[in-house]
Amino acid sequence: MKNNRRDFLKVAGIAGVGVVSSSMLSSLASCTDSNQGTKAPVVDNETLDPTKQSIIGLYGPWASSLIDNKVPSHSFRNTKWQNIDQWKASANERILDRLGIPDIGGTPQVTVKKQYEYDGLHIEELSWQLPYGRPTEAILLKPANAKGTLPGILAFHDHGANKYFGTRKITRTSEKQHPDIVEHQKKYYSGMAWANEIAKRGYVVLVADAFPFASRRVMMQDIPANMREGLSDKDPENSENIKAYNNWASDHEHIMAKSLFCAGTTWPGVFFAEDQKALDVLCARKDVNPDQVGCAGLSGGGMRTVFMGGLDSRIKCAVCVGFMTTWKDLILNKSFTHTWMTYVPVLPKEMDFPEILGLRAPLPTLVLNDSEDELYTLPEMQNADKILKEVYTKAKAEDKYKCSYYPGPHKFDKDMQKEAFDWFDQWLKV
Template structure:
């Protein structure tokens, strides 16, 4: 009787009842904008610290399938410089559609472009990221793969020489929480600055920008697409669920916790902010972090919303036989076709 489980369950249910009561009249355009503003408040605001991008080319290499792989860097705020890979497809006539590729937990952006932690080519199987940024570039998209803060080259100095797959999510997240902000908010804001960089290029079509995120990168893709209407098409793989059945069902990285979010919305409510723009969900049948049955429920709920907005053809789902990983059998072609249309 001394365990707090029942108390926590009642707390969740009370918040759920309040959310349902508040949404009983339907999610009007005004309510959607209110929720978008509240989400930004809960994540923390970083706009006042915005710095000029000042992009710099670090290296450039002709790669397989006619792809050019560049390493660049740009600023988001004073003291925040972001390294990123830029993949330019073989076909480069005119302005091209572009995608922000958000990697998950692991050793960072190199994992998404087929490189080992030391930057050399990976001669073995691609791992759970499936070299997805390369696959998107092969389909004719310009692909930007920023190093998400806390991973790879963007760990804190004291942890920079740790194991390649380690991260600095906890110390960065804890420092931001004590400052009234969140690491999820910083990542979502840096996603907006990454889009700013893409839109500053004369080879990018400003009307055809999308994002593709896996796992923790799925969180970045979902939050940034919910807040930034410039994201015309979004793929979320290995993340879309409910907080109840994923984030609260086991111990996750600190970056997944947004203080007070359940007073306003469950995860499907935040994903609904992407509507009626293009959205595709991907889930493995054996994903132990984000259970597939809840992904299906989220998809069903979002499909009803999309249909009510006359955009039933703008949402899709692929459930594949697999674990917590990217599949890509349909999602790669889906985002390429939607952005090229």
């Protein structure tokens, strides 16, 4: 019964109003034939001005107009804000309220599961238990034989439509890698494990599985049998099983998002809460200088950088890669290319998306974009850059903000990594 209903809804979604039009045509015809109604205007899609087209049809321009050409109420660009500290206090309070960040306790107790050396690095396999779900697994990397305290990096793995993997996407801990990870790193990172590469420069780097990826993913045994679609948790490392799980997890996103909304929280709020625990763990280490900590990530990791970099002042340097645009871009063009993990209800009236990251001004911030990134339009990436420049200019910190564009599609390649690592060296090794 459930499958039949879902199939019907899929057909309805494809057919649009055609599904119901057969039951309405006769009444509509009689209405117009008897001159009792007004004929609806005919819109010729072949001749419609492309600038008026959107992913939600004729509703796009109206929806965009709700926030377009307006300086949001809690934007530092708004003339009512002249004192940066007063603006930050008010804007932080507002966004924290909108996020609905859950209270998940203090710094978790960390278990060191394993320690070893590989590729010139000291590596620790860590875990900690949050008040809910299975333990979070994490990888810590730093130069072998490092002495004293070092600057720290909270490294965020990407989304990549792959919830089976987490930390492994951006690390390498042995010569043996899963073939899916080899391909993932080749596609997005020039074959590099970027967390390893930045650690080699003299950093303590922490990478933790995000909610709900890898160790934090939704397991089949924990959901009702009628939702499993024949999947199980057996033989999980098989590539076909991983693909099947990731397809299921993608379809499950709207369920997770709706449930979180019903719980009075948001997906970005849960991300932030869990990422903040990882930051607590990193800053509490004796080998880390807590006054020299940065964060970075590609794609979903870039989105997490926006919130963590914008809202936690312990992040002294932030590098957002492949996740910078405006709410307008998502309204009209690109919301369908993004996960449910991105959205914060009501906030767009109060802050444009880049202004979340702008909350960290005047602290150093680097944004790296790909000019052919299929997840955004280039004009709105450029508008986001303009917004952040305005924020940093008003904060009298123009030298602390930089945005660079690289040719090609969505990625964090070797050249982009070099600029990111040089930026960290410039601001954290002082």
